[in-house]
Amino acid sequence: MRTRHKFWSAVTAALMVGGGVLLPATAASAAPTGEITVADDYFVPGSWGDGIDYTISGFTPDSQVQLLLSRIEQNSSIADFTFVTVDSTGSFTGKWASGAISPELPGESGYPRYTISANSTSGDPIEAPAVPLVIQEAPAGPREAVLEIADTTFPETANWTEPIVFTGSGFTPGATVTVTLNVSSSPSGGDSVPFQVTANEQGEITGELVPGAGFAATPPGDSGYPQYSVGATEYPEGGGDPVAQSEWVNLTIEPAPEPEPEPVTPVIVVTDTVFTAGSWGTGIAYRGTGFSPNAEVFVVLEATRVGSPEYEFITVTADANGNVSGTFLPQEIAAELPDDSGNPQYYFYLGQEEPTFGISNEIRLSVVEDAATAPRVGGPELVQISDLADGVQFPFANFGPEEEVAFVVYRYENGERVNVATGTATSNADGAGVVEFSVDGLTADTALFISLEGLDSGLTAERSFTAVVALPTDPGTGGPAAPAPAAQSPARLVNTGMDLATANTAGLAALVLLLVGGGAFVAARQVRRSEQK
Structure with missing residues (x-):
């Protein structure tokens, strides 16, 4: 029940003071204070x-409480009231829309004023002291x-x-409410x-917005665009200016x-692995596959000497297919016969450090008094895959007379x-x-040994030799064409002053990287060889 009446008649034995706060008639009868918030x-x-x-x-739990909405003029006041029952904690929350008192803007005098x-x-x-209510025009534009x-x-x-x-x-x-993903x-x-x-x-709203397939999320470029943001807008029914609008929330891509x-x-093959003491002949002819396209490749000759290994290397650039080929003629490491300890021993391998680390297989080179009289196996450098499937013959020489010679053909995976063919022949x-053998299931540029x-x-x-789909031809002669060698850097020699195969491997890669200038795979090759012993 709500009744419009004079404020003084609605509040017994109370005085109205500035701001609409109600005080008891005498201080001696002061009531405990409750609270009201809006x-x-x-x-x-x-x-x-x-x-x-x-x-x-x-307030007292489960008691009845009277709410007073007051309109205060300069010389008089009126009030509307209603009753509620608080809960067991002495509290109550609700909404009250008075039908007896309507809010009006205050005039130049500052009145009317409203309190609850x-x-x-x-x-x-x-009693809960009165709280002033603010009356003002709605701000321009949608509410926030x-x-x-x-x-x-x-x-x-x-x-x-x-x-x-x-x-x-x-x-x-x-x-x-329309939730929008905006892309600038x-x-x-x-x-x-x-x-x-x-x-x-x-x-309140809640949900998920999915831009969908074909809609790209792209990081901003140098211009700072594109930019992504999400906002929510409420429009009135039938259209018109927004009723409510959120701020735009920026997204990061x-x-x-x-x-x-x-x-x-990577895998490499070498045309000839036997050299006459005192000379590397025309050089170490090599072919390599499986490198990163256009990678810098280190070509390394290693000579093991007790306490003082040496490394001579050049760098070449792989082609767009990750292949390299060329001839490395050592300038600093001599082709010497091994002494009673078996040193020096010579190893040849290739490797890359960028964009990812990789080392090829290692090929042992032999230095003898006369390469022409050393045991050797012949055959072409390039063999067609179809010929290998049908069967091929490789000659050998300088073995014992009329002895059984065992052979194995292998590749790297x-x-x-991985062994791919084995057999024996008699000299x-x-x-x-x-020796005769066949190999099936090969792909182009497979290195075989x-x-x-x-x-x-x-x-x-x-x-070693390479399996190819077809032999290259020389446009001028129509005969087999040699592969174009990769451009190479000048040779460099490094003497580590220590045997990497037996050294403490802590910091080994860093050491060789420093000495060889990018050949950390040299250390990895030495460690691998040490582990295989």
Whole structure:
């Protein structure tokens, strides 16, 4: 029940003082103090909207409390009242839209003024001091709503399928709210993705906006664009200016990580592995596959000497297919016969450090008094895959007379040796003969190796060759063409002053990197060889 009446007749034995605070008639009968708070910031003239949103507390549990809405003029005041029952904590929250008193803007005198207060009508006598209510015109433009994005960072992608999860408040209950992803591709243009959701009874929204396949999330370039942001807007039914609008929330697009470089397991072949003491002849002719395209490749000759290994190297550049070929003629490391300790021993290998680390297989080179009389196995440098499938013959020489010679043909797969053919042949009275074998299932530019051992003499020989789809031809002669050698850097010599195969491997790569200028794979090759012993 609400009744319009004179303020003094509504409040027994109370005095009205400035600001609308009610005080008891005598200080001796002062009542305990409760509290009233109002959630609304202001009210517009002519209406209390959906009611004054208030909370009272500090009253006797489960007691009845009277609410007073007062309109204060310069010389008089009126009030409207209603009753509520507080809960077991002495509190109550509700909304009250008075039908007896309507809010008006204050004039030049500052009146009328409006307050709301509360006092107990049962239980202990308790009063909640009056709280002033602000009456003002609604601000121009839409009211401010709130939009929150659960995660504002998204990965770069050509198909934005990860949802943008949002929540919001401050909208009209039951209203349709448009949540928009805005993409500014330049200061004057862009694109947008709208999504509509209905506010609940509290004026709140929640949902997910998915831009969808074909919609790209792109990090900003040097210009600072594109830029991504999300906002929420409530429009009146039938269209018109926005009723409520959130601030725009900026999104961050993180660049996609650089792809990891492909691992490499390069393989090399060498045309001749036997050299006459005192000369490397025309050089060490090599071919390599499996390097990174256009990578810098180190070509290394290693001479092991007790306590003082030496490394001479050049650098070449792999072609667009990751292949290299050329001839390395050592300038600093001499071709010497091994002494009683078996040193020096010579190893030849290639490797790269960027964009990913990789070392080729290692080929042992032999230095003898006369290469022409050393055990050897012949054959072409390039062999067609079709010929290998049908069967090929490789000659050998300088083994024991009329002895059985065992052979194995192998390749490397992911750095591991794999045998692909084995057999035996018998040498003639001069220690010469022919081995026959076939290999199926090869792909272009597969490096193959053949190793022979005389079962009586113990003599060994090895060579390598490459399986190709077709032999290259020289446009001028129509005959086989030699591969174009890779451009190479000047040779460099490094003497480590220590045996890397037996050294403490802590910091080994860093040591060789410093000495060789980028040849950390040299250390890795030495460590690998040490582990295989």
